[in-house]
Amino acid sequence: MSYGGELRLSNLGQLSMLEGVTARGASLHTTVRGYSMAPFIRDEDVVTIAPMKGSPPRVGDVVAFVKAECGKLAVHRVVAGEGTGWLIRGDNCPEPDGVVATEKIIGRVVAVERKGRRVRFGTGSAGACIAALSRRGLLGRIHAVAFLPRRAAGFALRHAQGLSVYRKAGRRAALAFEIAEAIEADLEAVHRLYNVQVPYRRSPPDPLVTNWVAKVDGRVAGFVQLTTRPEEGSGWGGHWLFSLMVQPRFRGLGIGEALTRQVVDRSVAGGAPDLRLAVFEDNFGAIALYAKLGFDRVTVEVLEPGFVREKAETGRRRIVMRRDLGRNV
Helix, strand or coil, rough: CCCECCCCCHHHHHHHHHHHHHHHHCCCEEEECCCCCCCCCCCEEEEEEEEEECCCCCCEEEEECCCCCCCCCEEEEEEEEEEEEEEEECCCCCCCCEEEEEEEEEEEEEEECCCCEECCCCCCHHHHHHHHHHHHHCCHHHHHCCCCHHHHHHHHHHHHHHHHHHHHHHHHHCCEEEEEEHHHHHHHHHHHCCCCCCCCCCCCCHHHHHHEEEEEEEEEEEEEEEEEEEECCCCCCEEEEEEEEECCCCCCCCCCHHHHHHHHHHHHHHHHCCEEEEEEECHHHHHHHHHHHCEEEEEEHHHHHHHHHHHHHHHEEEEEEEECCCCCC
């Protein structure tokens, strides 16, 4: 089912649609996700993919093709001819996709739109130049140098966010934020922020889950979730706070604390005896916030084996914190 006149497809769905459309000699307009072609093609740009019509690609062209190792659709640049195939690589990728046979190339990108406006994405002689830099491994170095100021600013911001003087001054001067229960559009915005490669899919509301967002100037700046599941021996029964997130540039301004208090207040109103959460043991900033708000570390025996396995598989371990809702903080 399509909502709002727009049909959202998975990667394989886009592949099937593209193959069907180009086989009929038509072009496909589709939204791309990810950053493998940044900065020339960005996340959520709309590309027009035209059929090859029997003509081979040119070095510098951006093409849609099937990745051999996974059978998925990708949109990357041709950087060289290799025998009977083509060496293809994303402009923002450290390694090429390998040599792709001509028959695996489905179409050529002929236009890119960003927020309704046509943008240049490097074709013709410019595309050939980009391909040459990519082929020699120089494009990544240029990207790194170009992003040095932004990285330095990000490092400085993260350092400042840890200072009490920044938090105090920021809370006085920061843009006002509002917290509200999330609507469908908010949930989609959160999904796009934290699940870039996965298409958003609507699902029926879960009566046992309540979501809130914090917004600054109408844009999502933070998110939190409360689940209220019956005690059933799994260890996850009762009232749990999940998925507390604050956009990096808005951290240190009290948004995370306000979202947490919202969950606490709703749990108290619902008559819950306590509220629990799981947090990575190396997330010291979050642990400090939760401790400030009255949460103490506890052990939930039934969850411990899963946390141990998680540590072995990922290198990170979660702990459980609990707040007694019978006391005020």
